[in-house]
Amino acid sequence: xxxxxxxRSSAAFRVRIALNLKGLTPERHFVHLxxxxxxxxxYLKLNPQGLVPTLVEDGATLTQSLAIVEYLDEMxxxxxxxxxxxxxxxRVRAIAQAIACEIHPINNLRILNYLADAFGxxxxxxxxxxxxxxxxxxxxxxxxxxxxxxxxxxxxxxxPTLADTCLVPQIFNAQRFDCPxxxxxxxxxxxxxxxxxxxxxxxxxxxxxxxxx
Amino acid sequence: xxxxxxxRSSAAFRVRIALNLKGLTPERHFVHLxxxxxxxxxYLKLNPQGLVPTLVEDGATLTQSLAIVEYLDEMxxxxxxxxxxxxxxxRVRAIAQAIACEIHPINNLRILNYLADAFGxxxxxxxxxxxxxxxxxxxxxxxxxxxxxxxxxxxxxxxPTLADTCLVPQIFNAQRFDCPxxxxxxxxxxxxxxxxxxxxxxxxxxxxxxxxx
Numbered sequence: 001x002x003x004x005x006x007x008r009s010s011a012a013f014r015v016r017i018a019l020n021l022k023g024l025t026p027e028r029h030f031v032h033l034x035x036x037x038x039x040x041x042x043y044l045k046l047n048p049q050g051l052v053p054t055l056v057e058d059g060a061t062l063t064q065s066l067a068i069v070e071y072l073d074e075m076x077x078x079x080x081x082x083x084x085x086x087x088x089x090x091r092v093r094a095i096a097q098a099i100a101c102e103i104h105p106i107n108n109l110r111i112l113n114y115l116a117d118a119f120g121x122x123x124x125x126x127x128x129x130x131x132x133x134x135x136x137x138x139x140x141x142x143x144x145x146x147x148x149x150x151x152x153x154x155x156x157x158x159x160p161t162l163a164d165t166c167l168v169p170q171i172f173n174a175q176r177f178d179c180p181x182x183x184x185x186x187x188x189x190x191x192x193x194x195x196x197x198x199x200x201x202x203x204x205x206x207x208x209x210x211x212x213x
Numbered sequence: 214x215x216x217x218x219x220x221r222s223s224a225a226f227r228v229r230i231a232l233n234l235k236g237l238t239p240e241r242h243f244v245h246l247x248x249x250x251x252x253x254x255x256y257l258k259l260n261p262q263g264l265v266p267t268l269v270e271d272g273a274t275l276t277q278s279l280a281i282v283e284y285l286d287e288m289x290x291x292x293x294x295x296x297x298x299x300x301x302x303x304r305v306r307a308i309a310q311a312i313a314c315e316i317h318p319i320n321n322l323r324i325l326n327y328l329a330d331a332f333g334x335x336x337x338x339x340x341x342x343x344x345x346x347x348x349x350x351x352x353x354x355x356x357x358x359x360x361x362x363x364x365x366x367x368x369x370x371x372x373p374t375l376a377d378t379c380l381v382p383q384i385f386n387a388q389r390f391d392c393p394x395x396x397x398x399x400x401x402x403x404x405x406x407x408x409x410x411x412x413x414x415x416x417x418x419x420x421x422x423x424x425x426x
Contacts, residue, residue, distance in 0.1 A: 048357020049311055060300045063358070064314070067306035074299045086287045087273045093280035097313075098262055101277065105318045118342050119332065129331050144261020145276070 001026035004046070004054040006033050007208035010104055011065035012053040013169035016203035018069040021160055022076045026055070030210040033109060066093075066100055069162055081162045092156045095145050095163035099170045103138030107131050107173070127177055135170075135179045139187060142167070146186040153193050160194065168194050172204065214239035217259070217267040219246050220421035223317055224278035225266040226382035229416035231282040234373055235289045239268070243423040246322060279306075279313055282375055294375045305369045308358050308376035312383045316351030320344050320386070340390055348383075348392045352400060355380070359399040366406050373407065381407050385417065 003019070003026040005012045019026065031037045031052050038050045047054045047063050055062040055071075062068050073081040082089045105111070107130070115121045115130060150156050155163035171191040174181060181188055194200040205211055216232070216239040218225045232239065244250045244265050251263040260267045260276050268275040268284075275281050286294040295302045318324070320343070328334040328343060363369050368376035384404045387394060394401055407413040418424055 044357070048360070049315065049354030051315070051354075058300075060303075061361075062300070062303045062307065064307035064310040066314075067303045067310055070306060071299055071303040074302070086284055087271075087275070089287070090273075090275045090280045090284040093283060094275065094277035097277040097279055100310075101279075101314045101318050102262065102264070105314050106324065111319065114346070118346075119334075121332075133327070133331075141262030141264075144257070147261070148274075 002056040003028050004031050004043070004052055004056075005029070005208070005210070006031050006052045007205045007211045008109075009033065009052045010108070010169035010173055011051070011100075013172070013203055013205065014065045014100075014165040015053045015055070015068050015072075016208075017160075017165040017168060017200055018072050018081060018162075020199035020203055021079060021081065021165075022072055024072065024076065028209070032210070066096055066162065066166075069165055073162070079159065081160065081165070083156060083161065088150065088156060091145075091150050092161045092163045095142065095155050096166045098142050098145055099138070099166040102141065103134060103170055104166075104173075106134045106138075131177045132179050135174045135177070136183075139170070139174065139179075139181070139184050142170075143184040143187050146190065151186060151190070153190070155190055160197070160199075164190065164194050164200075167191060168200055168203075215269040216241050217244050217256070217265055217269075218242070218421070218423070219244050219265045220418045220424045221322075222246065222265045223321070223382035223386055224264070224313075226385070226416055226418065227278045227313075227378040228266045228268070228281050228285075229421075230373075230378040230381065230413055231285050231294060231375075233412035233416055234292060234294065234378075235285055237285070237289065241422070245423070279309055279375065279379075282378055286375070292372065294373065294378070296369060296374065301363065301369060304358075304361075304363050305374045305376045308355065308368050309379040311355050311358055312351070312379040315354065316347060316383055317379075317386075319347045319351075344390045345392050348387045348390070349396075352383070352387065352392075352394070352397050355383075356397040356400050359403065364399060364403070366403070368403055373410070373412075377403065377407050377413075380404060381413055381416075 005028050044050055046061050055068050082092055112126055115126050152158040154160050218241050257263055259274050268281050295305055325339055328339050365371040367373050
């Protein structure tokens with residue numbers, strides 16, 4: 001198993017958490033997004049979207065972090081990252097997608113770069129009027145989902161799921177951009193519970209081999 | 214089963230296709246996004262993100278279109294919307310997420326409105342320098358995924374899957390914004406194959422009870 005990773009990528013961070021929870025240790029290649037290595041022809045052959053993460057196993061190339069985590073969960077069922085019941089699975093997937101479809105894509109590096117290149121927005125305007133705006137709107141929605149029945153010590157019940165693999169990288173990013181988080185006590189409580197576990201803590205950007213200051 | 218829908222929503226369009234493929238006809242409520250009905254307190258109790266679609270069944274409230282389609286597929290397995298093998302499922306989910314996580318969220322109504330409100334971008338600038346830019350970048354990535362082994366008459370094999378429920382609404386939107394699509398022959402061929410089927414055609418915005426000119 002070969003894993004294409006970048007320390008700062010939230011999407012790769014999700015997969016790192018899942019790999020740690022499953023006790024899997026693939027060979028890792030690092031794709032430096034700020035050096036634009038994701039646009040190198042050889043990498044685009046693997047991942048035509050020019051994104052990380054990518055997982056290669058048994059001649060198959062897997063892309064998109066949530067699809068990769070579900071694949072890992074199907075191939076390595078213990079510990080499960082999805083609940084045993086259909087409604088629980090739908091809830092976990094919805095929380096994951098509320099982050100992966102509604103917050104993260106709007107605030108990722110290529111969007112922030114484009115806001116600078118196409119519209120001349122300076123870093124402080126991007127942080128204040130774009131990044132923090134969408135974190136506030138998005139995490140409020142996630143907090144609403146977490147306020148419903150089903151949440152336990154983790155996003156769903158008392159063990160980590162796919163939802164927690166998405167929540168933790170999102171909160172990490174929000175803190176990096178100094179987003180105020182006081183209005184999201186359930187999300188922050190789950191985040192702290194997750195980060196107390198080594199599988200989550202070891203997946204954080206600063207502890208990766210390719211980490212930079 | 215109660216389905217909260219809006220004719221123009223791509224995310225609701227995905228679920229309408231899945232419902233039609235499964236032969237399911239839930240009771241429908243329409244949430245007018247341009248009239249901001251998704252922010253009404255009663256609707257926010259159901260869907261704290263203030264988004265459509267929402268599906269209510271057996272006292273459970275389901276949100277996020279891909280989670281809803283997977284739930285429908287688990288509860289009503291015929292015809293299947295995911296392949297029987299794990300690598301196939303990972304590929305279908307990746308294509309779906311390449312659209313639902315990388316193209317659609319960046320171009321949806323709330324982002325376009327915010328570009329006008331916060332940065333004063335006029336409609337033509339938004340269409341040209343935002344909408345068409347992200348469609349071009351995103352659909353090129355999807356075309357790359359479709360160029361790999363696995364694609365048949367549909368995105369994966371010769372029957373519709375979760376991937377096709379995402380592809381069709383995305384192409385619809387791209388055409389509505391006059392995005393040039395000549396560079397994506399596989400995506401367009403699959404789109405035409407899908408639209409020749411009544412389950413897809415009947416789900417299109419103009420054929421919904423709440424459709425407007």
